[in-house]
Amino acid sequence: MSETFLPELPQELWRAGKLELAHGVLQFLQMMRIASAGLGRYLAEVESRGAKDLYGYGSTAAWFADVAGLSRGEASPIVSQAIALNPTRALDGTEIPAVAPATGAAAAEGAIGEQRIKQILEILARIPTDVSVEDRECAEKTLADLARDAGPRQVSKLGDNLLAWLDPDGNEPKDPEPKQPSREVTLERRKDGFWTLNGLLDDELGARTAAALEAYAAPPPIDESGQADIRTKAERQGDAWAELLDLAVACPDQPGTNGYRTLIHVTIGLEELKTGLGTACVDFIGTMTAREARMAACDCLMLPVVMNAAGEPLDVGRLKRFVTPAQRRALNIRDRGCAFPSCHRRPRNCHAHHIDHWADGGPTDLRNLVLLCGFHHRLIHHGDWQVRMAADGLPEFIPPQYLDPLQRARRNTLHRATA
Incomplete structure (x- = not known):
């Protein structure tokens, strides 16, 4: 990052001439834009490394909200924009390209500010998904180049022209709504290791589910230390869902669990288990980090399979309850x-x-x-x-x-x- 300095303020600003005032405004405006772009690069790096592993927060936005003294609603757009303008990395280290690299480059130079960036990203979001990567990149670069010297109306007009060129037929007509089923739940594992849960509940079951989630998702009160629960409602309900599953699994009549809180099979290297660095195989279907495996092993029934560096099992442990x-x-x-x-x-x-x-x-x-x-x-x-x-x-x-x-x-x- 190149070294930059703030412009000097005249000791008596009221004596400054109109050119000096205009020059000072432009200098500070450029510095604000460059600083905002620099902050975005830091936030994109935190996103790449994972806010959970770095700081223990469920998302970069939640961590940034706490650090910056912002609400989650204020922090989320800043983080989303940073990720859109800067390349990040997936869990396996592969690079995820920026959505708007040309816009990010213009922002880093201080040539465009928050309003034009937001306008460009909104136009890009309206481009159909079946448009080729080359056409999308060309459209984004054209918008970024124009935004350096043009105002909102010119950028908006160019956006309309680009969308008309890329999607001349407009949105496809929607299919008629299918007949609503009474109860339906699907659970699918994604390639990145997360799971997608979708469902459609009838009124009675939906009301029962909402009541249970609300009871366990209520944020704790703020104590004298001033700490607050910074999780979003969706994050609190996700944690509430985990608690409800723990209670169900701990039920003595639950099939296949015998009333134990958790039963997991973990295949992990000896060094990974000791250091908490690396990954572990969980129940033979997915992976978790070694640090997460250490956390899961605190209070569970665990069947450990410890491997050596060559991948040979060193020990297949007995089923053990760590807390009686x-x-x-x-x-x-x-x-x-x-x-x-x-x-x-x-x-x-x-x-x-x-x-x-x-x-x-x-x-x-x-x-x-x-x-x-x-x-x-x-x-x-x-x-x-x-x-x-x-x-x-x-x-x-x-x-x-x-x-x-x-x-x-x-x-x-x-x-x-x-x-």
Whole structure:
């Protein structure tokens, strides 16, 4: 990145002539645009590496909202624009090209600002998906070149002309709506390892589902430390869905589980298990990072298959319960719910987390265990928060430096205040 400097302000601005005023405005305008483009490159890099692995947040937008003091609604468009203007990388390291590279180049020079960028991206979003890559790239470059010197009306008119050329027939007529089924759910695994869940519920089942999700997706209250749940409603409902599945699996009458919270088969290299770096095969159908495997192994039934560097099984472990029912009852009494500061989740919605992981030799006893809900369990494993056991035998949490430079220990006083 080239070194840039802010223009000097006259000591008495009211004495500046009209040319000096105009020159100062243009200089600062260009600097603002260049700074915004530079911020976008940083956000695109965070997106490439993964906000979960870097900071423990579910998305780059959620992390940026917390760091910048913005709402999620304010942060999301900034991150989306950064990803559109800059190349990123997929989980396997392959490069994902920018949607609007020419626009990104013009923004990096300070030639165009926020309004023209947004206008160009909106026009590109209207281009049909069956248009060739070459035509799409040509259209984007034409818009970016014009936006350097033109105003919104010229860009809008060019956009209309390009769309008329690329899609002369307009949108295809929609097929008639199919007959609505009563209940329908589909679950499909995508190539990137995520799963897509779609469904159509009748009124009665939809109301029951909504009531259950709302009950478990309610954000916790803000405590005296000022922490707030920055997850979107969709993210909170996703975590609520995970909690409902945990409760269903833990039911003694659930087929195939015998009442255990989780049963997973994990195939992982010995070094990956110890370091948390790399990937693991889960239940022979998908992959997760080694760090996620370490988190899943905190409170589950696990059948580990540890491999050496040559891919040969070193050990096929016995089915083992890492936290006994008696220890779980003692944890429930001590922590009374998720121990993370300000979290209101009750014990039945929590996992038993090993402070020093059992793969690193940490013991499975109460001095090394703490109750955490799914959201805060991931935050501890993937983020910069730390948990330790205080002298009085209760857990306390150390925030990252970017949230509290003094890193003062915090506790959850909510459960004990309402007990």
